[in-house]
Amino acid sequence: MQLWQERLKQQKNSGMTIAAWCEQNQITQSQFYYWQKKLTVSSHEPDSVIVPLSMPSFPMALVIETPCGYRISVNDASAMALMPQLIRCLP
Template structure:
């Protein structure tokens, strides 16, 4: 089953439980599903996807005294003080969550 299929299946299950009027515990017992799994999918499907925003900033010529520091919204911090490393930045930033 693909990731997309699982999402669709659980969206249907969440709606069925809601429409049933039963409690989550009772509905899961009737359908032989784990309550923690139900809550996992409820939270997962309710969480909106984060959209990243890119900002393009012209870079000055780097010197050892003036590093560039990039801080991501998720708390990562990348410091660059050597021009030779700039080519690696796009690959590094793609790896960050």
């Protein structure tokens, strides 16, 4: 992971397009984008997730919107247990 963090930083600082940088460094673009996404997701993982001890009665919905445009709506109390894993996956 540390190697790819450094590679992503080198590409950004190079001023080159991703395609040109990958070609120069003999790295496929698919590898580059895979690690870019993987490291972006892992860098946004929260240290902890707060889960309320008591949930409001449904059909009230819990809605989470992210700056990236994702919208998550939970309408079922049993789905609440999956929220920590789902939040970790968001960019």
